[in-house]
Amino acid sequence: MGNSAEGSSTQAEKAPSTKAAPQGGSRFEAGRGLDVGTANLASAIQDKDGNVIIKIQRNAFIDIDADYYTRNMLTKLNVQYVSINGKMVVVGDPAFELANILNRETRRPMKGGVISPSEQEAMPIEKLLLENLLGAPNYPDERCYFSVPADPIDADFNVVYHKGIFGGMLKKLGFEPKPILEGHAVVFAELAEDDFTGIGISCGGGMFNVCVSYKSIPALAFSTARGGDWIDRNVATVLGIKASRATAIKEKGVNLLSPNNREEEAIEIYYRNLISYTLEAIKTRFEGSTGMPSFPEPIEIVCAGGTSMIGGFIEVFQDEFQSIKFPIQVKNIRRAEDPLFSVAKGCLVASLSDV
Amino acid sequence: MLSFSAFSPGSHASLDLMGAFLTRGRMPETLDIQKVISTSTSNVSLDDLTKKGFKQVKVLNQAIITRLISEAVDRVLFERSKEIGKEEREKVIKEAQGQFETLAKKRLEKERTRIDELEHVNQLLTTELESLKRRLSHAAESEGELSRNAAEANSLRERLLESEKRMAQLEGQLAAKNEEIQRVAAQAGGGDLATEKILAAINDRLQKVTQPAEVSQIMLSLDGLSRRLSNLSSLSGTSSLAESESMKDFSIESLFAKDSGEAIESNVSKVKVKQAKAGDVKGALAKLKKMQKGGEDGE
Numbered sequence: 001m002g003n004s005a006e007g008s009s010t011q012a013e014k015a016p017s018t019k020a021a022p023q024g025g026s027r028f029e030a031g032r033g034l035d036v037g038t039a040n041l042a043s044a045i046q047d048k049d050g051n052v053i054i055k056i057q058r059n060a061f062i063d064i065d066a067d068y069y070t071r072n073m074l075t076k077l078n079v080q081y082v083s084i085n086g087k088m089v090v091v092g093d094p095a096f097e098l099a100n101i102l103n104r105e106t107r108r109p110m111k112g113g114v115i116s117p118s119e120q121e122a123m124p125i126e127k128l129l130l131e132n133l134l135g136a137p138n139y140p141d142e143r144c145y146f147s148v149p150a151d152p153i154d155a156d157f158n159v160v161y162h163k164g165i166f167g168g169m170l171k172k173l174g175f176e177p178k179p180i181l182e183g184h185a186v187v188f189a190e191l192a193e194d195d196f197t198g199i200g201i202s203c204g205g206g207m208f209n210v211c212v213s214y215k216s217i218p219a220l221a222f223s224t225a226r227g228g229d230w231i232d233r234n235v236a237t238v239l240g241i242k243a244s245r246a247t248a249i250k251e252k253g254v255n256l257l258s259p260n261n262r263e264e265e266a267i268e269i270y271y272r273n274l275i276s277y278t279l280e281a282i283k284t285r286f287e288g289s290t291g292m293p294s295f296p297e298p299i300e301i302v303c304a305g306g307t308s309m310i311g312g313f314i315e316v317f318q319d320e321f322q323s324i325k326f327p328i329q330v331k332n333i334r335r336a337e338d339p340l341f342s343v344a345k346g347c348l349v350a351s352l353s354d355v
Numbered sequence: 356m357l358s359f360s361a362f363s364p365g366s367h368a369s370l371d372l373m374g375a376f377l378t379r380g381r382m383p384e385t386l387d388i389q390k391v392i393s394t395s396t397s398n399v400s401l402d403d404l405t406k407k408g409f410k411q412v413k414v415l416n417q418a419i420i421t422r423l424i425s426e427a428v429d430r431v432l433f434e435r436s437k438e439i440g441k442e443e444r445e446k447v448i449k450e451a452q453g454q455f456e457t458l459a460k461k462r463l464e465k466e467r468t469r470i471d472e473l474e475h476v477n478q479l480l481t482t483e484l485e486s487l488k489r490r491l492s493h494a495a496e497s498e499g500e501l502s503r504n505a506a507e508a509n510s511l512r513e514r515l516l517e518s519e520k521r522m523a524q525l526e527g528q529l530a531a532k533n534e535e536i537q538r539v540a541a542q543a544g545g546g547d548l549a550t551e552k553i554l555a556a557i558n559d560r561l562q563k564v565t566q567p568a569e570v571s572q573i574m575l576s577l578d579g580l581s582r583r584l585s586n587l588s589s590l591s592g593t594s595s596l597a598e599s600e601s602m603k604d605f606s607i608e609s610l611f612a613k614d615s616g617e618a619i620e621s622n623v624s625k626v627k628v629k630q631a632k633a634g635d636v637k638g639a640l641a642k643l644k645k646m647q648k649g650g651e652d653g654e
Contacts, residue, residue: 044633046635046636050635050637051632051635052632052633052634052635052636053630053631053632053633054630054631054632054633055628055629055630055631056628056629056630056631057628057629071622074622075622075625075626078626078627079626080621080622080623080626081621081622081623082619082620082621082623083619083620083621084619084620091623092628093629124619128619128621128623129623131623131624132623132624132628133628156504188639188643189636189639192638192639192642192643195642195646196642196643196646215646216643216646234492234496237492237495238488238492269485269489337634338633338634341631341633344633345633345634345636348636349636349639349640349643352636352640353640353643353644353647
């Protein structure tokens with residue numbers, strides 16, 4: 001992990017600019033956070049000065065025809081590749097860019113928030129990516145809290161299987177793996193001011209994860225199998241384009257409050273539908289569940305994740321919120337401080353606080 | 356019989372014709388003199404003329420008649436133009452302009468109304484189109500989900516049937532082995548300690564061969580498959596822990612089996628990964644630790 005900020009303990013010792021910490025020879029605190037997202041993988045670590053360092057990698061790849069020359073060029077161009085069983089695959093952001101250039105779809109190790117059943121051969125690649133993001137543990141059996149989705153309310157898939165696979169991979173890398181619900185991680189990262197009481201929503205690529213928390217304890221957690229990818233798929237269908245192209249349009253800087261063309265209008269329509277769907281789901285689950293806490297004070301809703309980063313997201317969320325009779329009093333709806341890193345940060349908080 | 360077409364410029368028909376030109380205020384585009392002469396004259400034979408006492412007649416050719424008519428028309432128009440004064444001309448112009456503006460206004464209003472109607476219809480059609488697109492998209496999505504679920508259910512049913520067959524075979528083998536053990540035990544007489552130890556070892560080995568590696572896995576798998584099938588049928592949407600655990604065992608093994616079997620070449624570790632500094636978590640961490648210890652905030 002030559003470029004790893006956290007790196008291994010060996011790497012930390014070799015680097016002259018790093019402040020070598022007396023304990024364990026590392027300048028980092030013991031404990032890692034890992035956001036295992038459908039669209040991105042993100043790791044978080046805290047140094048001894050309290051700085052949080054995030055490493056992020058797009059969770060996608062694409063297979064290409066390549067020869068010796070191409071391999072050398074890919075490394076020179078800072079493009080990650082993996083050659084497995086004679087197949088050459090480009091991983092991360094470049095895969096996404098290549099897919100757009102070649103008018104193809106990227107292949108995704110994960111789909112709908114969990115390991116994709118149709119991409120089993122992607123697992124060795126996923127393991128390499130994790131290894132590159134986390135490096136070796138700085139301490140023996142260093143804890144690594146990794147995000148897992150809550151049980152979905154609108155799909156049938158295996159969260160425990162997914163949990164087991166990633167736990168196994170982390171263990172293999174020398175960490176002590178501990179799963180944490182994605183929505184709960186958002187609560188840890190964003191709702192300290194409210195005593196970790198409120199609703200954390202992780203708006204991811206594969207799904208939306210919701211956690212209603214009271215004093216840091218999850219009272220209700222669930223997920224919906226609709227996320228940014230669902231928007232991309234639908235936009236691609238109605239416009240007759242590839243989903244990767246729809247993602248690129250979405251990420252280039254659309255504002256939901258002022259769509260400028262047919263593509264942006266389609267994105268706005270599906271975003272609004274997704275937000276409304278999520279709010280209805282929270283309402284239904286809250287009303288239908290027993291043992292829900294009665295919050296003495298109005299609570300805060302905080303949205304994190306890459307899908308929440310689009311312009312006008314919070315305004316549309318507030319707009320849709322007004323149109324339903326929500327069962328809990330809400331004082332504020334806001335976007336997370338670092339939407340893309342919020343889950344990784346929440347995992348890190350859980351990891352560092354686990355004594 | 357020779358006959359003449361007699362035409363007199365002052366005749367009734369020729370005056371009517373000129374009057375018609377003047378009333379309309381313009382000359383017809385073409386004047387068919389031949390036709391005019393033909394309709395304005397009558398044929399009289401020379402004998403009749405002689406009988407009537409005409410000994411000489413004046414003969415005019417067509418060119419002269421045309422010239423005469425043209426001169427007469429010009430003269431009349433010239434005289435008339437003198438009669439229309441400046442004021443009257445301006446009045447006529449003004450009235451004509453007024454009339455034109457009224458007509459133009461009416462026409463414009465009519466066109467505007469038509470445009471409004473068309474825009475309204477267009478808007479309705481656009482809304483309907485959007486609604487249809489949305490419904491189509493939802494329908495396609497639901498259809499896709501249904502077909503995926505159905506395919507998965509079919510696949511799981513097939514696997515369940517195969518597993519049941521395999522289990523029946525293994526149960527048969529297990530029963531045969533048990534019978535063999537009993538038979539050997541009966542032959543040994545059941546009293547010898549050394550024989551009992553040997554039998555126990557054989558039994559233990561048989562159990563190891565059949566139970567954990569095959570039967571127990573298949574049992575777990577069947578449990579899992581049954582649950583998945585029931586989940587699919589009831590559309591409950593959630594999966595159970597036991598089912599997932601059973602599947603996990605197989606998949607983790609298959610995942611890490613790849614480590615030893617496949618040669619992976621990669622430059623992943625040589626390429627720099629995106630790195631960013633995020634807001635600190637010191638506050639959240641301190642608060643959480645305090646709550647965990649049961650401080651004020653946690654109470």
